[in-house]
Amino acid sequence: MRDYLQAQLRAVLDTLGDVPPDFEIALETPDRPEHGDLATNTALRLGSVLDDNPRAIAETIAERLRERVDPARIQSVEVAGPGFINVRFAQDYLFDGLADLLAQGDAYGRSDAGDGQRALVEYVSANPTGPLTVGHGRNAVLGDTIATLLDWTGYDVTREYYYNDAGRQMRVLAQSVRARYEALATPDLDTKTLTLDDDTTVEVPEGFPEDGYLGEYITDIARSLYDEHGAKLLTTESLTPFQEAAEEAIFADIEATLAQLNIEMDAFADEQSLHDEGRVEAVLDGLTEAGLTYEEDGALWLKTTAFGKDQDTVLVKTSGEPTYRTPDIAYHITKFERDYDLMIDILGADHHAAYPDVLNALDALGYDADRVDVVLYQFVTLVRGDEPVKMSTRRANYVTLDDLIEKVGADVTRFFFLMRSPDTHLNFDLELAEEESEKNPVFYLQYAHARICSVVDKAEEVGFSYDEDADLSLLTHEAEIALIKELLRFPKALRDAADARAPHLVPNYLEDVATAFSQFYDNCQIIGVDDDLATARMQLALAAKTVLKNGLTVLGLSAPRQM
RNA sequence: GCGCUCGUAGCUCAGUCGGACAGAGCAUCGGUUUCCGGUACCGAAGGCCGGGGGUUCGAAUCCUCCCGAGCGCACCA
Structure with a gap:
């Protein structure tokens, strides 16, 4: 109907003369039923273009529109207010639409606007260092629903989860597990005291990393390793068995949580493969060839000032390890190589300063960064009564997504994240969670x-x-x-x-x-x-x-x- | 200091490309049930759309300055 009316209006405008052919015709659904089913402000906006009274223009348009419009679809065309043109649908049009709706059934609402284009939605993408938080929940539910919306509007959609398994974080994770394991295997092992950011202290095994993960789940993983291998792993220097065990256990946990929310990923992508395949190196070479890098203080820098930033950014640390940005660029290149027309990233507000680097780098490397669309969402703030709930992934003293689902159910959890714009900061009072869930x-x-x-x-x-x-x-x-x-x-x-x-x-x-x-x-x-x-x-x-x-x-x- | 996202009813939030008297839910007050689910429906009350200035026939919406909140501005991700 909109398309039909748009075309009819266009034809009418062509008869007026002096109307630019690219003049945009805006149709909107009025707030009030007495303003009809569709309305346009075209005459108002033409007022300045044609230098004439909007009301008079509206009358002319309305008159010509009435002459050419199909009475089986349009019941009336009226001019109202300062020059709005209000259109009312014919009843038969409504009944035909209703019959069509009933015939389509489960498929009603689907459209082919996307024309079968291939879309990749990357979301969740939490690194497997612990249970998903409520913040991850917002990401997961937003990404999943955007993916479904694209599917319903005619895109061929892939849902992908990317995670960093090559960097420092995972090493610290493995060290944390190893230290807990050592304590289990050696009961009289010395302990040490860690002082945390909030000045509280905690006793940990001697070999525990300074910035290690303190959650109970780390000990659980260590215990299952001990149950399986006894003290044998004490003799190995490698962190690999610890990292693999942690990754596997935590991922199983994450996937179970996602499944509760009705979320199933199509694919997982990992950082390590990008290193193994030489893709990270290739990105560095490419950026260097483009003249966008330089070495200073033993590190390799990206000239982000060339993209309008006020400082440059480190690509490779003095340790020789790349920062996460570099594999991120390499990862996005794999998306292009897999030939997606549209790539959507769901990112928390804390990434907003970083993702432009990735897009700019892609652009510099010859990829069409316009095909990447970043959806930023604001943070979820948890409060308990009037007290803010302190969250620390490290301490694992946060409310997990599992906790939330258990408390209010999967439907409420999803709906809660979906009913507000991604741009809004979410305030969530846990104390009222159950009560609120009923409302x-x-x-x-x-x-x-x-x-x-x-x-x-x-x-x-x-x-x-x-x-x-x-x-x-x-x-x-x-x-x-x-x-x-x-x-x-x-x-x-x-x-x-x-x-x-x-x-x-x-x-x-x-x-x-x-x-x-x-x-x-x-x-x-x-x-x-x-x-x-x-x-x-x-x-x-x-x-x-x-x-x-x-x-x-x-x-x-x-x-x-x-x- | 710089950047991003915000600021709308007591609370949580919608508000389409700048359009017609600024909306909903919750909370508050009042009404509706011989009948298919009253977890519903109808109504009342509640607003300087953070503040000033500007653009426009018209601004919650665009521009600008100020105030306030969150998040960034890492050789963390």
């Missing part, structure tokens, strides 16, 4: 869905049989028409959310649908009225169920038959 709008959506299921059950119970070729034109009640219009917005709502990488638009939309359904339900009896009308209303209820179900599915939420 969470996700239940409002699920309740509406369950209610429709209940009506279907009731119909069967009382022996009311409704068939598919209902006379939908019997749906004339204000609440019925409003619900139909709401339901027909679904595909556009998904496209908008996908295009803007803004999952929160979907919950917002679905709340409108649930409200429209509840109002319809409240005003219009279904079972028990005249059979033809009852049949038509039943079909409308099923259409609402379809949209709610599909919408919840896109969000990765369950659509329960009863609550």
